[in-house]
Amino acid sequence: MIRVLVVDDHQVIRSGLTTLLESAGDISVDASAASGQEAIDAATDRPPDVVLMDLSMPAMDGIEATRRLREHDPDLRVVVLTSYGDRRRIIEALDAGACGYLLKDASPEDLVNAVRAAAAGGAPMDPRVGAVLLSERQENRAGSAAGAKLSERETDVLRLVTAGRLNKQIARELGISEKTVKAHLTRVFDRLGVTDRTQAALWAEREGIFKDPTD
Numbered sequence: 001m002i003r004v005l006v007v008d009d010h011q012v013i014r015s016g017l018t019t020l021l022e023s024a025g026d027i028s029v030d031a032s033a034a035s036g037q038e039a040i041d042a043a044t045d046r047p048p049d050v051v052l053m054d055l056s057m058p059a060m061d062g063i064e065a066t067r068r069l070r071e072h073d074p075d076l077r078v079v080v081l082t083s084y085g086d087r088r089r090i091i092e093a094l095d096a097g098a099c100g101y102l103l104k105d106a107s108p109e110d111l112v113n114a115v116r117a118a119a120a121g122g123a124p125m126d127p128r129v130g131a132v133l134l135s136e137r138q139e140n141r142a143g144s145a146a147g148a149k150l151s152e153r154e155t156d157v158l159r160l161v162t163a164g165r166l167n168k169q170i171a172r173e174l175g176i177s178e179k180t181v182k183a184h185l186t187r188v189f190d191r192l193g194v195t196d197r198t199q200a201a202l203w204a205e206r207e208g209i210f211k212d213p214t215d
Helices: 009-020 035-046 062-072 088-095 108-119 127-137 139-146 153-164 168-173 178-192 197-207
Strands: 001-005 027-031 050-053 077-082 102-103
Touching: 001 009, 001 035, 001 108, 009 027, 009 108, 009 139, 027 035, 027 108, 027 168, 035 062, 035 102, 035 108, 050 062, 050 108, 062 088, 077 108, 088 102, 088 127, 102 108, 127 197, 139 197, 153 168, 153 197, 168 178
Parallel strands: 001 027, 001 050, 050 077, 077 102
Antiparallel strands: none
């Protein structure tokens, strides 16, 4: 069971998220909080697997709360859920330690899957957020990234990373070892000029290399 802490200063939203997440069957909302400080207190009393974090809250906002939570527990998975998709807040939230960033108009299915992905070590990211972030953070790498040449197998690995798969899942789907997956990922990172899975997935989103041409 995935244990979740829901953080939002609106009670109606907290109640709605709790009902939605617990209806999934494999997710339990163990606590909720109406402020950043309440989130810290709740996470200290009973550490969750995933924190679903709003950004705009009184006294202590979600960015500062995320930073303090991650300082206390570097392994804690924090997924931002907010109405704000502006560049500054996205970058500040990720720099504070959030592993994912969703907008509040996300579908119920996407929200549930994002919690599952975060709990499994993934980095769920709204594609619109990825586009905003890439325009800021990968501008200096645009020239080299655009000309990146990936092998067929490296492309397969990148496609599954973009879909939120973990190394074990990628290995199983491609019929290769986890060690080989890691080797492919290292080459993918080098070719794209990125340093981690999130940046690689965001590059793929920006380049649109896995988009359905009929969309």
